[in-house]
Each structure stands twice: as structure tokens, then as C-alpha cells.
Amino acid sequence: MCLQLEEVALNKAFLLQGGDCAELFAYSSQESIQAKLKVLLQMSLVLTWGAGLPIVRILRGAGQYAKQSNQSQECAKFRPRSSPTEFVDGTHIPSFRGDNVNGFDISEREPNPSRLVDAYFHSAATLNYIRALLSSGFADLHHPDEWSLSHVAPGQMKLEYQSIVYSLLDALRFMNMIGADNHQAISSVDLFTSHEALILEYEQSLTRKLVDPRDGSLKFWNTSAHFVWIGDRTRDLEGAHLEYIRGIENPVGIKVGPSMDPEILINVMDFVNPRKEPGKVTLISRYGSKKISEKLPDHIRAVQKSGHEVIWACDPMHGNTKQSQGGVKTRHFVDIVEELSRSIQIHKELGSNLNGVHFELTGDAVTECIGGSMDLKDEDLGDRYESFCDPRLNNFQSLDIAFLIANYHRN
Ligand code: PEP
Ligand code: MN
Numbered sequence: 001m002c003l004q005l006e007e008v009a010l011n012k013a014f015l016l017q018g019g020d021c022a023e024l025f026a027y028s029s030q031e032s033i034q035a036k037l038k039v040l041l042q043m044s045l046v047l048t049w050g051a052g053l054p055i056v057r058i059l060r061g062a063g064q065y066a067k068q069s070n071q072s073q074e075c076a077k078f079r080p081r082s083s084p085t086e087f088v089d090g091t092h093i094p095s096f097r098g099d100n101v102n103g104f105d106i107s108e109r110e111p112n113p114s115r116l117v118d119a120y121f122h123s124a125a126t127l128n129y130i131r132a133l134l135s136s137g138f139a140d141l142h143h144p145d146e147w148s149l150s151h152v153a154p155g156q157m158k159l160e161y162q163s164i165v166y167s168l169l170d171a172l173r174f175m176n177m178i179g180a181d182n183h184q185a186i187s188s189v190d191l192f193t194s195h196e197a198l199i200l201e202y203e204q205s206l207t208r209k210l211v212d213p214r215d216g217s218l219k220f221w222n223t224s225a226h227f228v229w230i231g232d233r234t235r236d237l238e239g240a241h242l243e244y245i246r247g248i249e250n251p252v253g254i255k256v257g258p259s260m261d262p263e264i265l266i267n268v269m270d271f272v273n274p275r276k277e278p279g280k281v282t283l284i285s286r287y288g289s290k291k292i293s294e295k296l297p298d299h300i301r302a303v304q305k306s307g308h309e310v311i312w313a314c315d316p317m318h319g320n321t322k323q324s325q326g327g328v329k330t331r332h333f334v335d336i337v338e339e340l341s342r343s344i345q346i347h348k349e350l351g352s353n354l355n356g357v358h359f360e361l362t363g364d365a366v367t368e369c370i371g372g373s374m375d376l377k378d379e380d381l382g383d384r385y386e387s388f389c390d391p392r393l394n395n396f397q398s399l400d401i402a403f404l405i406a407n408y409h410r411n
Contacts, residue, residue: 001192001226002214002279004056005251008355009279009309014053015356016044017194017227017313018398019060021390022067025099025118028126034138035363036061037130039395041139041189042161043402049164050406057191060360062130063123063225064195065100066202067389068233096388100199104388116202123193123224130191139189144168157373157399194253197228200244212249219249229253229284232318235260237267246272253282253358257319258291262302269308278309284358285312288319289338296343300352313356314343321390324370325378330391333371337404344408357405361393372397 007013018040020027027033036059044055069084085092094102094109100119102109137143144165175181197203206224211217222228228248232255234241245252254268265283273280283303287295303310316339317331324330340357347354367383368391370376376397385391393401 001056001190002249002251004054004190005279005282005311006277007054007279008056009311011353011355012053013056014047014051015056015058015282015311015313016040016047017058017060017356018043018359018361020064020362020387020392021360022098022388023061023064023195024104024388025065025122027061028122028129030129032363033126033129034133035395036361037133037138037191037363039361039363039398040191043398044189045144045168046161046164046399046402046406049168050403051409056356057189058194058227059130059191060194060358062126062193062195063119065119065122066098066196066198067096068198068231069095069097098389100202116199116205119202120206120224127193130193134188134191137188139191141168141172155373157396157403160403161399192226194225194227194229196231197222197241197245197252198231198234200240203228203244207248220247222248222250225250227251227253227282229255229282231255232257232259232286235268237264237271242268242271251280251282253284253313255315255318256283256285256287256299258287258295260295260299262298265299266302266306266308269303269306269310273308276308279311281308282311282313282356284315285343286315286318286358287339289316289335289342291319292339292342293346296346297350300347300350304350304352311355312347312352313358314340314354315358316340316343317358317360317390317393324381326381328381328385328391330378330381331369333369333376333397333400336369336393336401340401340405341408344405357401359393359398359401360390361395361398362387363395365396366392366394368392368394369397372400 008015040057044057047055084095086095088106096104100115101111172181203222207220207222209218210221212219230241230245235254269281316336320331320335321329344354366386367376367380368385368387370378374396
């Protein structure tokens with residue numbers, strides 16, 4: 001994976017990272033995993049066609065089970081909370097902190113450490129099923145019709161998607177004719193896993209000294225995921241989270257919000273990646289559509305001056321959370337698109353490059369974000385609002401976004 005991310009940092013590949021905000025243990029089921037994998041594969045097909053680059057896919061899942069109390073306090077379905085506890089039926093109970101810590105049901109709010117063992121089981125089971133799917137032909141490019149949009153009504157998006165699939169099948173037929181289609185990349189794809197390294201006791205217990213395939217030396221690796229990231233609320237230079245990730249060899253992400261000082265950003269990168277390895281650090285920027293134009297340029301300039309070769313990924317979700325009329329957390333498609341487009345433009349203007357994207361999404365037809373080609377309205381949110389934390393793009397909105405990015409690259 002390190003090599004693939006190095007390619008991303010050097011603009012020879014594009015990064016697609018996506019999945020739930022708060023994954024539940026219950027999501028380690030066949031339907032849920034297949035739906036998520038399918039939408040990531042569909043998106044990456046569209047992105048490959050648009051960007052003309054290989055796509056490095058990272059699932060935000062198979063272990064994304066922990067939320068900070070001041071993240072979950074904003075949990076979506078329920079009234080916004082302003083403390084690690086919430087007031088229910090006359091008593092204060094702990095807020096939901098993700099399946100790693102406690103249960104959503106109010107009878108299960110006491111933190112329970114044995115959940116960490118369950119977390120290991122569910123992430124291993126999820127990963128196991130992903131492996132089985134990928135090796136059984138689910139991602140075989142000879143059959144992209146398996147990821148067809150069969151349940152989508154005919155429309156512009158469906159036509160565009162089908163035309164990409166047809167031209168891909170044409171290209172494969174040609175490769176078959178000249179005997180060039182026996183490459184492993186055609187019959188399956190790589191898919192890496194990731195989550196926020198929030199509960200350090202869990203991460204630490206799954207950290208092992210292993211041989212570094214690059215030079216044969218023994219080094220520390222986090223074995224709970226291929227890639228872990230540090231959230232915008234735990235990226236303190238003096239804090240334990242950065243201290244932990246600087247000790248591991250895995251590629252890591254750092255969320256960069258509007259309060260990040262450009263000078264501190266460079267100190268953080270010098271601390272985490274002193275050898276300045278290209279692609280070791282992914283900066284996942286998340287300012288919000290209103291703040292990106294003011295914040296991103298200084299961060300890009302600071303990185304350019306520092307000599308670090310980072311992956312710049314845009315998370316257009318976390319700076320764009322709003323309350324719906326009914327009082328639940330939502331995000332407007334137009335804000336997401338605005339932040340993403342500004343990010344692409346600003347990088348271009350400064351001689352930099354947006355190397356990837358980070359989304360909260362699901363393969364199901366949920367109704368959590370407003371807008372997109374299906375034109376979801378505020379009053380539709382109640383139909384299938386299923387997130388236990390932040391609102392996710394549904395399968396159609398995710399594809400809409402993939403087309404949008406693809407079109408940016410093609411124009
Ligand atoms: C998240 O990714 O779910 C999250 C809380 O992000 P951030 O740290 O950027 O707020
Ligand atoms: Mn979130």
C-alpha cells in the first residue's frame with residue numbers, strides 16, 4: 001500500500017476513501033458490505049475513466065467503530081447534545097461513543113471494555129468477507145454489469161455509466177483478441193481498510209513489530225487497518241495521538257480543519273514524517289465551503305515550502321454539516337460540490353494537485369444529505385435516515401460526485 005500511496009503523492013494515481021461516519025457491528029453483514037463495495041467500485045470505474053489514472057481505494061470501515069464524545073454529541077437523529085452525556089427520561093446518561101465503547105440503545109450506554117474484543121471480531125469478519133468477495137470475481141472487470149445500476153430509473157447518470165461500462169467491455173474484448181487480458185488487475189482490485197485511530201489502547205494492542213518489506217528491518221505496524229487517520233480534534237502536537245502515529249510505519253492521515261495554523265501544520269508533518277517520505281502522510285482537508293478559499297491556499301503554500309510530498313485529499317463533508325428543518329444533522333449536496341470544486345481549482349491555481357477524496361457514504365439508498373441528481377429535499381430526510389452519527393451520501397449521490405470529479409479531469 002505504501003508504494004501505491006507514493007504513486008498518489010506523485011500524481012500518478014488518485015485516492016478514493018469512503019464509508020460510514022460511525023460503522024456499527026451490525027453492518028458486518030453480507031448486504032451491507034456488498035452494497036458499500038459496489039458503490040466504491042462503481043465510483044472508481046467512473047474516476048478511472050475520468051482521471052485516466054489508477055485509483056487507490058480505501059474503505060472507511062472494517063473498524064470505524066469509535067467516535068469522540070464531542071463528535072457523537074452532535075449525533076444526527078437526536079437533538080444536538082452539548083456534553084458527553086445526554087438527558088433522557090429525567091437522567092443523564094453517557095452519549096453514544098460508537099460500538100467500540102457503548103451501545104446506542106439507552107440500556108447499553110455504560111462503556112464496556114469487552115466491546116473492544118467484539119470490535120476485533122467484527123472488523124476481522126468484515127475484512128474476511130471483503131477478501132472472499134474480491135477473490136470470487138465480484139470486482140472482475142470482465143463483468144462490470146454485476147455492479148450495474150439495475151435499480152436506478154433511466155436517466156442521464158445511468159446512460160453515462162452504461163456508456164463507460166460498454167466502452168470498457170469493448171476495450172477488454174480488444175485486449176482479449178490480442179492476448180493481453182490475463183493481467184491480475186483486470187480480474188480483481190485492491191481494497192484497503194482504514195479508520196480513525198481514536199482509542200489508542202485498541203490501536204496499541206494491535207500494534208506489532210514486523211519486518212518492513214521495503215528493507216527487511218523490524219518496525220512497528222498497526223495491524224488493525226492498512227491506514228489510520230487522526231481526527232481534527234486530536235491532532236495536538238503535544239497529544240498522545242500524534243505521538244502514537246509517528247511510531248508506526250503505516251501510511252497515515254491527518255485531518256486539517258479551519259483552525260489549523262499553517263506553521264503548526266508543518267511542525268506536525270516534521271514530527272510525524274521526519275524523513276519526508278512521499279505519500280506517508282495524507283492531509284485530509286475539511287474546511288467547509290465558506291472557509292476553504294480563505295484557509296486552503298496558506299496550507300498549500302506552507303506544504304510547498306516545507307518540501308513534504310503529501311497526498312492532498314478533500315473531505316467535503318465535515319465542514320458542511322447543517323441542521324435540517326426537522327432538527328437532524330444534514331449536508332447539502334451543493335455545499336459538498338462547492339468545497340470539492342474550490343479545492344480542485346485552488347490546488348491548480350497554486351501549482352499543486354488534489355490527489356484524492358474522502359467521503360462519508362453508504363451503498364444504501366438512505367436519505368441523509370439534501371440534493372443530488374435525485375433532488376432529495378429537506379422533507380424527504382425522514383424516509384430513510386439511518387445514520388447513527390453524521391449524514392452520508394447515498395449510492396446515487398456518491399456516483400453523482402464521482403461523475404463530477406471525472407468531468408473536472410476530462411475538461
Ligand atoms: C470524522 O471523520 O468522522 C470526523 C469526526 O472528522 P473530523 O475529525 O474531521 O471532524
Ligand atoms: Mn463524521
